[in-house]
Amino acid sequence: SSMLDIFRAKCLCFLLVGGRIKSMFYHAYNSYLDNAFPYDELRPLTCDGQDTWGSFSLTLIDALDTLLVLGNQTEFQRVASILQDTVDFDIDVNASVFETNIRVVGGLLSAHLLAGRAGMELEPGWPCSGPLLRMAAEAARRLIPAFQTPTGMPYGTVNLLHGVSPTETPVTCTAGVGTFILEFATLSRLTGDPTFEDVARRALTALWKTRSDIGLVGNHIDVLSKKWVAQDAGIGAGVDSYFEYLVKGAILLQDEELLNMFHAYDAAIQNYTRFDDWYLWVQMHKGTVSMPIFQSLEAFWPGLQSLLGNLDSAVRTFQNYYSVWRQFGGLPEFYSIPQGYTVDKREGYPLRPELIESAMYLFRATGDHTYLQLGLDALESIEKVSRTPCGYASVKDLRDHQLDNRMESFFLAETIKYLYLLFDPTHFLHGGGMEGDGSWEEGGEGGQCVLGAGGFIFNTEAHPLDPAALYCCSRHSKERQELRDALLSLSHPKKKAGSQSKPADERAGEPPQSQSESIALKPGEKKTLPTLSCPVQPFSARLSVLGQVFSDNS
Numbered sequence: 233s234s235m236l237d238i239f240r241a242k243c244l245c246f247l248l249v250g251g252r253i254k255s256m257f258y259h260a261y262n263s264y265l266d267n268a269f270p271y272d273e274l275r276p277l278t279c280d281g282q283d284t285w286g287s288f289s290l291t292l293i294d295a296l297d298t299l300l301v302l303g304n305q306t307e308f309q310r311v312a313s314i315l316q317d318t319v320d321f322d323i324d325v326n327a328s329v330f331e332t333n334i335r336v337v338g339g340l341l342s343a344h345l346l347a348g349r350a351g352m353e354l355e356p357g358w359p360c361s362g363p364l365l366r367m368a369a370e371a372a373r374r375l376i377p378a379f380q381t382p383t384g385m386p387y388g389t390v391n392l393l394h395g396v397s398p399t400e401t402p403v404t405c406t407a408g409v410g411t412f413i414l415e416f417a418t419l420s421r422l423t424g425d426p427t428f429e430d431v432a433r434r435a436l437t438a439l440w441k442t443r444s445d446i447g448l449v450g451n452h453i454d455v456l457s458k459k460w461v462a463q464d465a466g467i468g469a470g471v472d473s474y475f476e477y478l479v480k481g482a483i484l485l486q487d488e489e490l491l492n493m494f495h496a497y498d499a500a501i502q503n504y505t506r507f508d509d510w511y512l513w514v515q516m517h518k519g520t521v522s523m524p525i526f527q528s529l530e531a532f533w534p535g536l537q538s539l540l541g542n543l544d545s546a547v548r549t550f551q552n553y554y555s556v557w558r559q560f561g562g563l564p565e566f567y568s569i570p571q572g573y574t575v576d577k578r579e580g581y582p583l584r585p586e587l588i589e590s591a592m593y594l595f596r597a598t599g600d601h602t603y604l605q606l607g608l609d610a611l612e613s614i615e616k617v618s619r620t621p622c623g624y625a626s627v628k629d630l631r632d633h634q635l636d637n638r639m640e641s642f643f644l645a646e647t648i649k650y651l652y653l654l655f656d657p658t659h660f661l662h663g664g665g666m667e668g669d670g671s672w673e674e675g676g677e678g679g680q681c682v683l684g685a686g687g688f689i690f691n692t693e694a695h696p697l698d699p700a701a702l703y704c705c706s707r708h709s710k711e712r713q714e715l716r717d718a719l720l721s722l723s724h725p726k727k728k729a730g731s732q733s734k735p736a737d738e739r740a741g742e743p744p745q746s747q748s749e750s751i752a753l754k755p756g757e758k759k760t761l762p763t764l765s766c767p768v769q770p771f772s773a774r775l776s777v778l779g780q781v782f783s784d785n786s
């Protein structure tokens with residue numbers, strides 16, 4: 233019956249609601265282009281633009297993949313080439329390492345991975361190379377100086393041109409340390425350059441070691457001394473996406489260590505912070521309640537729980553959060569649980585996505601129409617309260633519907649994307665290939681990467697990443713490495729090389745290595761040869777490559 237529910241939902245709701253969500257998107261998007269581009273954000277009350285998180289047309293980068301999600305290939309193509317021509321990371325700007333990663337690196341990575349589906353002209357070697365991937369790597373490279381600390385935990389801010397300022401504060405929030413593995417491992421595995429994944433893992437390991445005796449982490453840490461500067465432990469602001477990335481990193485990278493870390497944290501979180509399916513804030517060493525509040529950022533948690541199969545708990549917590557939405561027509565930044573009301577100075581709703589994101593996962597998991605109802609409520613309130621003649625404005629105060637002159641880029645990247653995906657449960661981004669378009673293969677001779685086959689993992693800014701692409705490209709880069717090792721051992725036969733480059737006779741008796749098996753094709757085996765960046769070549773072809781190398785060197 234849940235299949236039937238999904239089918240009905242698609243037919244009835246999607247036809248009715250999908251168009252309204254698209255209109256919402258284009259009202260905001262066109263206003264940004266007309267009034268704010270090339271600034272980072274639109275100011276929806278004054279109809280102009282401003283730089284906020286850097287100076288890289290942030291809203292356009294963040295919104296790019298949403299264009300494709302809504303089916304607009306031509307605009308995706310146009311914008312992808314505008315960005316290639318106009319965005320420059322060689323700028324004297326102090327940028328948030330965290331925000332630049334999740335919005336810019338994440339946005340460009342997803343656009344790169346979806347470029348084939350968007351009908352872009354692909355360079356040979358895609359998805360293991362391509363202009364958007366190079367842009368993402370370039371942006372990430374500018375963040376790397378922040379990680380050069382004695383602990384490996386990054387500073388929160390970096391100057392994209394000059395690196396970390398000598399006067400920079402060493403205090404970073406927990407999420408600012410632990411929210412890199414998805415983007416950085418994707419970069420490393422697509423490009424073959426391990427640097428990104430290495431720094432992200434080093435930061436994660438360092439953070440893990442700082443947990444308290446009762447298994448909790450605080451809110452802000454000094455990345456030089458490893459001292460916890462803010463000791464509130466919870467699942468919301470300052471921490472949220474650290475937990476999200478342990479779970480999603482485990483899924484994307486098939487990494488049990490990350491999952492084990494999450495499970496250990498989860499045990500402590502459930503034990504010390506959960507009360508009646510709310511999650512409170514507690515002192516990280518003692519477990520005593522420090523703030524009995526719910527924060528709107530925490531609303532991602534039921535979605536994350538559903539990814540782990542903890543549906544009962546997810547459903548109950550979602551109900552709590554949805555009751556707050558119904559009370560105010562949005563989620564206030566802070567909500568006092570004992571008082572059942574907003575908290576002073578935190579009455580705003582900046583058009584955040586988290587509750588809609590959880591609704592999307594929970595509707596997929598349960599088929600329960602409660603989640604569609606939340607989607608309709610969100611659509612109605614945002615239209616009614618936030619719509620202005622040139623965009624949608626953050627709500628400054630949910631009590632009187634005063635507005636702020638800001639439209640954060642995540643409104644187009646996340647809020648609208650998740651809303652659309654909630655009502656389109658057979659969308660290709662949900663995976664599963666229900667309509668036969670769940671996977672997509674590179675065309676032509678080099679068509680070796682089957683994409684989308686394992687579904688997609690959304691980064692914390694709702695940019696989808698494709699595990700199949702990571703797998704495919706890292707396989708190819710391992711093969712490249714083997715080829716390099718083989719070349720080295722032939723040109724320096726006596727030089728001691730790594731185990732990968734042991735001569736063939738020494739390898740006899742060892743279990744066959746699947747990587748090398750895939751390099752050498754059996755005689756007569758039919759396998760189309762990929763491009764140079766995917767060197768799955770028969771042995772004879774490798775010899776000719778060797779020949780070229782030798783003659784070049786001689």
Ligand code: DMJ
Pocket residue numbers: 334472473529584585586642646692693694
């Ligand atoms: C987004 O930038 C991301 O979702 C981040 O994880 C939290 N803050 C905003 C949305 O609320």
